[in-house]
Amino acid sequence: RYAADLYGQGTVKLDAAKEALASERFDDAEKFASEAEAKFKEARNSAMTLAKAQKRKVELSQQQLYSEAFASIGRAELLLQMARSFNVQKFAPQKLKDARLKLDKAKKAISERKYDEARNIALEAEKSALAAQKLAQIRWREEQISLSGEELEALAKDAVFKAKTSMDENPDLKKLSPDLYRAADDLLSQAEKAIEERDYQSALLFGSQAVALIENAQRRWTELGKKESEMISKLSKIDRFQVLRDSKGILVRIGGDLFAPGGSNINSKYRGSLRKLAEVLKGYPQFTVLIEGHTDSIGEAEDNLKLSIARAVKFRDFLVKQGVEGSRLIPIGYGESRPIASNINEAGRRKNRRIDLIILTRSSL
Structure with a gap:
C-alpha cells in the first residue's frame, strides 16, 4: 500500500x-x-x-476535530443560555428540546472519541439553539407591542442601567467565563446604541438579555464555586497530586514517576491515590473530565504523541474499573508539545511525563 x-x-x-x-x-x-x-x-x-x-x-486530525467539537458545544450552550432570557421554555419549547437533544448526543459522541460525529452534531445543536433563540425573541417582541412608548422607554433605560451595574458588580466574570462576558458586553453595546437611536424595544430586548446572562452566570458560579471548593479540599488530601484552579475548572496534575520513560503502565505505588481520585469523581457525576497525556521530548515526536494517547487511555481505563462512568472521561494526547519544565535534565523530564486531569466545572458557564 x-x-x-x-x-x-x-x-x-x-x-x-x-x-x-x-x-x-x-x-x-x-x-x-x-x-x-x-x-x-x-x-x-x-x-x-x-x-x-x-x-x-x-491522530492530529482527530485532535483538531475534538477541539472543534468541544468549541461548538460551548457555543451551543451559550446560545441556549441567551435564549432562556426570553423565556424560551414558554415561547419555543420544541426548538429548545431539539437543541438540548442534539447537545446531549454531541457530548456522548465526544466521550466515545467519535470526534467527527461529535463536531457535526454539535454544529446542528448550534443551529437549533440559534433557531430557538430567534423564535423566542420574536414571541417576546410580540408581547411588548401592547406597551406605551413611555413605558417602553423607561423599561429599556432601566434594563441598560441594570446591565451596566451587573457587569460592574461582577468583574470576575470576565476571567471566569470570558465567552459569556463578551456576549453580555456585546448585548450591552447593542442596547446602548438602540437607546441612542430611540429603538426602545430593541434596547429593552438586548439590555434584558445582558442582565439575564450575567445574573444566571453569577448564580451558577456561586453554586459551582461551592462544589469546586469541596472537590479541591478532598483532592488536596490525596498524596502525589498537585491540585490547581484552571480556566476550565479544576486541574489535577500527576507527574513524577507515574509512568516509566517510554511506558504507559501506571506505577503500582500510585494505585491507592488513583482509587481515592475515582471516589471523588464518582461524587460529582455531572462534570465531564478531560484526561490529557503528556510526555518528555526524548524520542520521535510521532512516537511521543502515540505514547501520550496510550497513557491517557490507560489512565481512563483504570478509573472506569474503579466505577467512574466512562462516558464522562475524555482521553486525549499532546505528546511533547506542552511541556511544563525543561527537557534538558531528568528532573524536568519527570515533570513533563504526566497526566493532567481537568474537571470541567466551568465548561458551560
Missing part, C-alpha cells in the same frame, strides 16, 4: 533470480536475489515511514 513501486521492483529482481537459478547461472541468481532482498528491505522501511506519517496525520 505505502511502497508499491519498491515492492514491484523487488518482485522483478526475485523473478530474475529464479530464472537465473533455473538456467544454472548461479552467480547471476545470487546477484539478483541480493538485489531483490535490498529492494524488499527498502520497501519495508519506506512503508513503515509512510504508515507512521499517515497515522500521525490521522
Whole structure:
C-alpha cells in the first residue's frame, strides 16, 4: 500500500533470480536475489515511514476535530443560555428540546472519541439553539407591542442601567467565563446604541438579555464555586497530586514517576491515590473530565504523541474499573508539545511525563 513501486521492483529482481537459478547461472541468481532482498528491505522501511506519517496525520486530525467539537458545544450552550432570557421554555419549547437533544448526543459522541460525529452534531445543536433563540425573541417582541412608548422607554433605560451595574458588580466574570462576558458586553453595546437611536424595544430586548446572562452566570458560579471548593479540599488530601484552579475548572496534575520513560503502565505505588481520585469523581457525576497525556521530548515526536494517547487511555481505563462512568472521561494526547519544565535534565523530564486531569466545572458557564 505505502511502497508499491519498491515492492514491484523487488518482485522483478526475485523473478530474475529464479530464472537465473533455473538456467544454472548461479552467480547471476545470487546477484539478483541480493538485489531483490535490498529492494524488499527498502520497501519495508519506506512503508513503515509512510504508515507512521499517515497515522500521525490521522491522530492530529482527530485532535483538531475534538477541539472543534468541544468549541461548538460551548457555543451551543451559550446560545441556549441567551435564549432562556426570553423565556424560551414558554415561547419555543420544541426548538429548545431539539437543541438540548442534539447537545446531549454531541457530548456522548465526544466521550466515545467519535470526534467527527461529535463536531457535526454539535454544529446542528448550534443551529437549533440559534433557531430557538430567534423564535423566542420574536414571541417576546410580540408581547411588548401592547406597551406605551413611555413605558417602553423607561423599561429599556432601566434594563441598560441594570446591565451596566451587573457587569460592574461582577468583574470576575470576565476571567471566569470570558465567552459569556463578551456576549453580555456585546448585548450591552447593542442596547446602548438602540437607546441612542430611540429603538426602545430593541434596547429593552438586548439590555434584558445582558442582565439575564450575567445574573444566571453569577448564580451558577456561586453554586459551582461551592462544589469546586469541596472537590479541591478532598483532592488536596490525596498524596502525589498537585491540585490547581484552571480556566476550565479544576486541574489535577500527576507527574513524577507515574509512568516509566517510554511506558504507559501506571506505577503500582500510585494505585491507592488513583482509587481515592475515582471516589471523588464518582461524587460529582455531572462534570465531564478531560484526561490529557503528556510526555518528555526524548524520542520521535510521532512516537511521543502515540505514547501520550496510550497513557491517557490507560489512565481512563483504570478509573472506569474503579466505577467512574466512562462516558464522562475524555482521553486525549499532546505528546511533547506542552511541556511544563525543561527537557534538558531528568528532573524536568519527570515533570513533563504526566497526566493532567481537568474537571470541567466551568465548561458551560
